[in-house]
Amino acid sequence: MAKLNQIIAVEKGVKSRAQRELADVLRVLQKPALLSGISRVYRAKDEEGETLPPESTKVQVKSEDALRDVARSLTRLFDVVATKDWANGEARADIVVDGQTILARVPVTYLLFLEKQLTDLNALIEKLPVLDAAEAWSYDESQDVWRTDPVETSRTKKVPRAHVLYEATDKHPAQVETFTEDVIVGTWTKVAFSGALPARRVNELRDRVDRLQAAVRYAREEANAAEVDDRQAGDAVFAYLFA
Incomplete structure (x- = not known):
């Protein structure tokens, strides 16, 4: 046999x-x-x-x-x-990850299908956008997205000014120098939002797919080791x- x-x-x-x-x-x-x-x-x-x-x-x-x-x-x-x-x-064989049976008595044909699908999912996870590590992000429950803390920046406006170099006399008019000065006229409050994922979440998903792939490969080998009757x-x- x-x-x-x-x-x-x-x-x-x-x-x-x-x-x-x-x-x-x-x-x-x-x-x-x-x-x-x-x-x-x-x-x-x-x-x-x-x-x-x-x-x-x-x-x-x-x-x-x-x-x-x-x-x-x-x-x-x-x-x-x-x-x-x-x-x-x-x-058939069970798919077991860390002692937990994910699927029981899975046909070998389905194991082959699942192995291919997990390879495609792994490629998808590798391309998931990750939150910019340079920013501090927190989850906004009301909008269901990630957001940064508010950052304030000033808005300025150039205002013309005059500087008197010499006062006017009865013989000479005043000598005035004109220039512009940046004057704060308001404040911007900026909050950035993102639908990307934290790096730890992407790493967690990658690890889960890797472990499930290994379990499916093991199950496939176990199923393929079954003795068969010659037809x-x-x-x-x-x-x-x-x-």
């Missing part, structure tokens, strides 16, 4: 061999000369006529023989795939097809 992982291991080789042998049969059947034969016997018109030896060509390939070769090649493949597919429906499907198929 074999194990499911052993059947899976030999399936590719059996399939390649069957395809190669089937291609060989097809190639031979496409050569009409190999399927043709002839027999010619010469008889002179009279006794004094020339005598020629008979000619003959034997049939080298028979279609029925080719069908038997095809059946023999494919029967092993049909049996291997049947054994694997029947076993896949029976092979004989090929003989029944070809007994009907080529009867």
